[in-house]
Amino acid sequence: MIKATLVPILQDNYAWLLHDEESGCRAIVDPAEVDPVVRAIDAAIGSGGGKLDLNLLTHHHSDHIAGTDAIRERYGARVVGAKADAHRLPSLDRQVSEGSEVDLGAATARVFETPGHTRGHVSYYFPDGPGGGGVLLCGDTLFSLGCGRLLEGTPAEMFNSLARFAALPGETLVCCGHEYTESNARFALHVDPGNADLRAYAERVKELRAKGLPTLPSRLSDELECNPFLRAGDVATLADLRSRKDRF
Numbered sequence: 001m002i003k004a005t006l007v008p009i010l011q012d013n014y015a016w017l018l019h020d021e022e023s024g025c026r027a028i029v030d031p032a033e034v035d036p037v038v039r040a041i042d043a044a045i046g047s048g049g050g051k052l053d054l055n056l057l058t059h060h061h062s063d064h065i066a067g068t069d070a071i072r073e074r075y076g077a078r079v080v081g082a083k084a085d086a087h088r089l090p091s092l093d094r095q096v097s098e099g100s101e102v103d104l105g106a107a108t109a110r111v112f113e114t115p116g117h118t119r120g121h122v123s124y125y126f127p128d129g130p131g132g133g134g135v136l137l138c139g140d141t142l143f144s145l146g147c148g149r150l151l152e153g154t155p156a157e158m159f160n161s162l163a164r165f166a167a168l169p170g171e172t173l174v175c176c177g178h179e180y181t182e183s184n185a186r187f188a189l190h191v192d193p194g195n196a197d198l199r200a201y202a203e204r205v206k207e208l209r210a211k212g213l214p215t216l217p218s219r220l221s222d223e224l225e226c227n228p229f230l231r232a233g234d235v236a237t238l239a240d241l242r243s244r245k246d247r248f
């Protein structure tokens, strides 16, 4: 079973430290800043043994990859990232694409190509997580109550990427790359004011943020009830929401 722990880095990014409890193997996802990531890894290794095995990269933006080479050098952890973006990622020890499987000890992640935010964005899905659901590392494709900006992709690509996530079990933990939930909630309430589930979720988010606590990981079932981008029924609706959010 994979346990995912967030590591706050930079302004509002999260790296994710993954631990396969059976084997003791660990991975770090999107290590964009060295010091806080090293502290988190050393604390985890110190208390539980084991080592860092993998760096998993979701996409090429510097606020996701900047610490990769330093982390590889320090721990000898292999770097995994999208074949399609190998030319603009740190040098990859393993190139992955749609359908690739990545082993972390006894656990195996499936790789989804999830373009929209960037052309070569990939997400990693471990089916075996806590609480009977999986663990989804979705970078800047899906956020809690939002989705990534369409910097390189089309609305249709983002729609298809989100549809992949929507088909996963509701208990799946959504481990995304930014703490944007509170500002996303303002837009979500603006476009879907009658959604009682969303209003309750936004309240919980507000309370967590007031205490300085993270809102992630979120549960996919909550996103399916509350996230307007995940709930968009067709490409045109998603395109309209995304362009309104860009101007909100």
Ligand SMILES: [Zn+2]
Residues within 6 Å of the ligand: 059, 061, 117, 140
């Ligand atoms: Zn990004």
